[in-house]
Amino acid sequence: MPHSLVLNLLPLSPIPHQYLTGRHLHGLFLNLVSSVDYELGTYLHDSQADKAFTLSFLQTNKRPKEQREYTLQWEHKIPIPAGTACWWRITLLDDTLFGKLTHLWLNLNPEHPWHLGPADLHITSILGTPQSTQLWANATTYAQLYEQASESDRIISLSFATPTAFRQGQFDTALPTRDSVFNSLLHRWNKYSGIEISNLAIESIFLSYFNINTEIVPDSRSKFIGCVGEVSYRLMGDLDPMAIKQINALADFALYSGVGRKTPMGMGMVRRLQ
Numbered sequence: 354m355p356h357s358l359v360l361n362l363l364p365l366s367p368i369p370h371q372y373l374t375g376r377h378l379h380g381l382f383l384n385l386v387s388s389v390d391y392e393l394g395t396y397l398h399d400s401q402a403d404k405a406f407t408l409s410f411l412q413t414n415k416r417p418k419e420q421r422e423y424t425l426q427w428e429h430k431i432p433i434p435a436g437t438a439c440w441w442r443i444t445l446l447d448d449t450l451f452g453k454l455t456h457l458w459l460n461l462n463p464e465h466p467w468h469l470g471p472a473d474l475h476i477t478s479i480l481g482t483p484q485s486t487q488l489w490a491n492a493t494t495y496a497q498l499y500e501q502a503s504e505s506d507r508i509i510s511l512s513f514a515t516p517t518a519f520r521q522g523q524f525d526t527a528l529p530t531r532d533s534v535f536n537s538l539l540h541r542w543n544k545y546s547g548i549e550i551s552n553l554a555i556e557s558i559f560l561s562y563f564n565i566n567t568e569i570v571p572d573s574r575s576k577f578i579g580c581v582g583e584v585s586y587r588l589m590g591d592l593d594p595m596a597i598k599q600i601n602a603l604a605d606f607a608l609y610s611g612v613g614r615k616t617p618m619g620m621g622m623v624r625r626l627q
Contacts, residue, residue, distance in 0.1 A: 355492070357481075357489060358480065358490065360479050365472070370431055373429040373469075376574075384468070389453070406446065407443070408443055411441050424513075425514045446545045495548055498602055508586075511624070512625075515620055516578070517612060517620060517623065519534075525614060528580065531558040531559070531586060532555060534612050535558060535603060538603040539603060553600065554599070557592055560584065560586055564582045607623040607625060
């Protein structure tokens with residue numbers, strides 16, 4: 354069962370911008386996990402396999418002027434001041450991981466500080482169901498995702514909210530081709546859902562609209578180049594309802610799984626546009 358959880362946070366002291374990278378937020382998540390299951394935290398830290406969670410960058414309610422409507426913040430050039438309301442999105446793609454963290458969610462102490470660099474944070478609340486003011490919170494089952502997927506909708510519009518790139522051989526590509534996007538979704542769906550899609554009609558998916566640009570996300574170790582913006586795909590040809598349903602199920606799943614590289618560090622956050 355995939356979960357998209359939004360944690361509302363309140364920093365008690367300024368958070369320096371150099372501690373707002375995906376790598377530092379990945380460390381914060383592992384600390385949360387280790388607080389209730391040390392062995393699980395160690396396993397997630399050491400594992401090189403495709404991980405059953407994704408993370409966002411830390412978001413504030415004050416949007417930069419240059420930020421597009423559907424994109425999120427992936428870079429902070431100045432510290433986040435103390436007392437600034439923030440939110441942070443965590444998705445969990447399998448029931449085992451969610452179940453092992455149940456103790457954390459149910460026994461959260463809003464007065465207990467968590468650490469991000471030198472700053473202390475309070476987790477004031479967790480949202481796990483759809484909210485009119487928070488489109489990134491949701492939860493469902495894989496069966497519901499599949500059953501509720503449209504058998505007739507041939508237009509799929511996706512928002513790439515944080516920089517997204519895909520592995521191509523030994524290097525990365527930032528172009529959201531149908532193969533890159535839907536093979537990424539298919540891989541994660543088949544790994545976690547228990548509802549295998551074996552013959553996806555990917556050759557029937559055609560790019561019909563795009564408004565994207567590339568962005569560079571610098572880190573102390575490297576630079577990540579990915580695309581952000583909006584892309585629409587159209588399903589063409591004589592497709593049976595089951596084939597259309599499978600593609601729509603994957604598009605709906607994007608909210609939870611993200612696409613492409615480094616989703617556990619804030620990259621590849623994708624949401625379907627209605």
